[in-house]
Amino acid sequence: MLTINDLKVSVEQKDILKGLSLQVNAGEVHAIMGPNGSGKSTLSHVLAGKDGYQVTSGTVTYKGTNLLDLETEERAHQGVFLAMQYPVELPGVNNMVFLRESYNALRKARGEAELDSAAFIKLVREKADQVKLPSKLLKRSVNSGFSGGEKKRNEILQMALLEPSLAILDETDSGLDIDALRIVADGVNQLRSDDRAMIVVTHYQRLLDYIKPDVVHVLADGQIIKSGDFSLARELEDKGYGWLLDGEAA
Amino acid sequence: MNTPANQITQVSQIQWLDSFKQSIGLATSKGPDALDLVRQRAGKALASEPVPFRKMERWRYTPVDGLFKLPLNIVKSAPANDRDFSDFFTLGLDSYRFIIADGKATFLGDVNNLPAGVTLTSMHTARQQQPELLSRYAGKIMNHEGADNGFQTSGSKKDSRLFQHLNQSALTDGIFIHIPEGVKLEKPVEVLFVKTGDEADLIQTHNVIVLENKAEMTLIENHASEKASDSFSNNQFEIDLQNQSRMKHYFLQNQHTSNWFRQGIHRTQSSESHYQGWFGCCGSHWSRLELNAFFTGENAVSDIKGIQLGMDGQVNDIHMDIRHDLPHCQSEQHFRGLVSNKSKIVFDGNITVSKDAQKTVAHLSDNNLMLTRNTEVDAKPQLEIYADDVQCSHGTSIGELDEQQVFYLRSRGIDENHARSLLSLGFVAELIENIELEEFRQHMLDLLDQQLRASQRVETVNGSN
Ligand SMILES: Nc1ncnc2c1ncn2[C@@H]1O[C@H](COP(=O)(O)OP(=O)(O)O)[C@@H](O)[C@H]1O
Ligand SMILES: [Mg+2]
Numbered sequence: 127m128l129t130i131n132d133l134k135v136s137v138e139q140k141d142i143l144k145g146l147s148l149q150v151n152a153g154e155v156h157a158i159m160g161p162n163g164s165g166k167s168t169l170s171h172v173l174a175g176k177d178g179y180q181v182t183s184g185t186v187t188y189k190g191t192n193l194l195d196l197e198t199e200e201r202a203h204q205g206v207f208l209a210m211q212y213p214v215e216l217p218g219v220n221n222m223v224f225l226r227e228s229y230n231a232l233r234k235a236r237g238e239a240e241l242d243s244a245a246f247i248k249l250v251r252e253k254a255d256q257v258k259l260p261s262k263l264l265k266r267s268v269n270s271g272f273s274g275g276e277k278k279r280n281e282i283l284q285m286a287l288l289e290p291s292l293a294i295l296d297e298t299d300s301g302l303d304i305d306a307l308r309i310v311a312d313g314v315n316q317l318r319s320d321d322r323a324m325i326v327v328t329h330y331q332r333l334l335d336y337i338k339p340d341v342v343h344v345l346a347d348g349q350i351i352k353s354g355d356f357s358l359a360r361e362l363e364d365k366g367y368g369w370l371l372d373g374e375a376a
Numbered sequence: 377m378n379t380p381a382n383q384i385t386q387v388s389q390i391q392w393l394d395s396f397k398q399s400i401g402l403a404t405s406k407g408p409d410a411l412d413l414v415r416q417r418a419g420k421a422l423a424s425e426p427v428p429f430r431k432m433e434r435w436r437y438t439p440v441d442g443l444f445k446l447p448l449n450i451v452k453s454a455p456a457n458d459r460d461f462s463d464f465f466t467l468g469l470d471s472y473r474f475i476i477a478d479g480k481a482t483f484l485g486d487v488n489n490l491p492a493g494v495t496l497t498s499m500h501t502a503r504q505q506q507p508e509l510l511s512r513y514a515g516k517i518m519n520h521e522g523a524d525n526g527f528q529t530s531g532s533k534k535d536s537r538l539f540q541h542l543n544q545s546a547l548t549d550g551i552f553i554h555i556p557e558g559v560k561l562e563k564p565v566e567v568l569f570v571k572t573g574d575e576a577d578l579i580q581t582h583n584v585i586v587l588e589n590k591a592e593m594t595l596i597e598n599h600a601s602e603k604a605s606d607s608f609s610n611n612q613f614e615i616d617l618q619n620q621s622r623m624k625h626y627f628l629q630n631q632h633t634s635n636w637f638r639q640g641i642h643r644t645q646s647s648e649s650h651y652q653g654w655f656g657c658c659g660s661h662w663s664r665l666e667l668n669a670f671f672t673g674e675n676a677v678s679d680i681k682g683i684q685l686g687m688d689g690q691v692n693d694i695h696m697d698i699r700h701d702l703p704h705c706q707s708e709q710h711f712r713g714l715v716s717n718k719s720k721i722v723f724d725g726n727i728t729v730s731k732d733a734q735k736t737v738a739h740l741s742d743n744n745l746m747l748t749r750n751t752e753v754d755a756k757p758q759l760e761i762y763a764d765d766v767q768c769s770h771g772t773s774i775g776e777l778d779e780q781q782v783f784y785l786r787s788r789g790i791d792e793n794h795a796r797s798l799l800s801l802g803f804v805a806e807l808i809e810n811i812e813l814e815e816f817r818q819h820m821l822d823l824l825d826q827q828l829r830a831s832q833r834v835e836t837v838n839g840s841n
Pocket of ligand 2: 167296
């Protein structure tokens, strides 16, 4: 599904990703853990196609095509979805309108007819119930004045609605209570299937207890320095990152 | 009169204005009625009024030369009476309707079926049937001492009253609404101002609205055109809101982008009167809206929200003068603008709070988004406060779309142009979120959406050249 090979990325002349490689197969869930500032959001943004990052070398292949050649919206059309660490507020843009424009943009890109308004509203209400997003938030401006938890639930709602093939969740669990955490985990688990893949960026083993990733990676200083199975998450929770970083330096 | 030489030269170069002045002299009225006095006075004043030009404070940012070079016809034959304009009434409301086609007003409702004492009629008819009532207000509200604050305090160096005089010296037609004491008009009044042909005509209307004590009404104005033309619409409104009256005013100017448009709205408000106005200024090649309000009683409220759009080579200008001379009044004025592709927005908002106007509450904001580079916004808010116990504030901003927001939408599959127009629309939609008349809000948003999309297509075409 996704192959990242020796990816180097800099921001304003500063090297952030320093030769990152990662292979994510269809059907797999990968967790990426790592200290603050190690480049997790940078990786997420580069995969989603955000401006302001210079890819200086390396390749990213998604479903057999060069992902980096595609515009942001084209990546979304091909099934890439990023749940953002800091979801942006869109004052004046109605949440329901936003969700419909987005949903129909993806359908149009797949050559499908747009869903009519009544059918769409029914669908969104169902999905909003699933992620326990109060339906009054559908009528408000996107994320405007939402609490931290509501913003994250709105991200998961979008993921549930758009059913991406590659979902990247950038610290969606940060700052959430245990109930909200389960909602995020449920969102991921419901989407899990043989033809989809997910990358879950997190600080905490807590979320992974519910998700049970297939592979856990540690990202430090712009590189993946260790990969393992679920037990690596436990180890990190107990020991922190220190032992790994020391090992690297030595 | 000490008029600088260069202005005199300009005056003599304006063909249509000269013909207009001559036509005033020739006009033979059937015998002077009460309004002839107003007309004649304005005609005289027009003869010596300097033409607006860049060195006048109130015209500094608004290029007006083009208007004086237009080959305007000053006499317009009225369009056929059997024209059907029902397509222009898109809101689908149960309303009292007026059509003002090329300046000629027709009331479409049944005059015999109005609530007792209510006058809804054309200026033309009012002149014949209710001359006393009409002459009590026409030309009086706008010339009320202080109501014309911008001019009174500044004199001709800062401004020119050319367009006001031009309008009042014609006084051909328009609407006249008079709601007697205590009457609440249930249905809104919808007025369609429409320019029909492609001729370059000077079209003037003068409109008078009076709400007596405790009267209430809703007015919806829609300015449209059927075809492209170098026409110039010069409208004037006089609105008098007496004690405890309430008025809601919806204004949409969506003329063809070849038209030239000016409208002045002079309003006086007595004690505890309440005015709410929503102004959508979207169309015309050149548009200037002048909003003047003057409080003549305490505890009156004026609440204005306005949207300015300049999409393709347009000039969109709003001048506002709100004068607080008495204590305990509140005025809210909040504007937002979108400008792209060689367009220009001018916003000149003035609030004066005089020494005796204690406990005044007055807020002014004007926020603008520049959607492309080759644009101009001249925002000049001015708050002059001479009282010491007031709550007043003003603020303006000129910015660009937030790229984080654009990315967020694109990452959800929405293409860049559409993302930008959604965000631009959101920026202005926020201002009118709480508008009462949902049909008007939706219509305005649809219209803005269309124009944003159309304009960005143009830009993409240019960009790919
Ligand atoms: N726009 C930017 N400009 C400058 N430095 C940046 C920018 N974005 C990220 N960085 C830097 O890149 C590094 C990695 O950031 P980030 O990818 O957000 O890390 P993480 O998500 O792992 O906490 C940090 O040192 C951060 O300061
Ligand atoms: Mg991060």
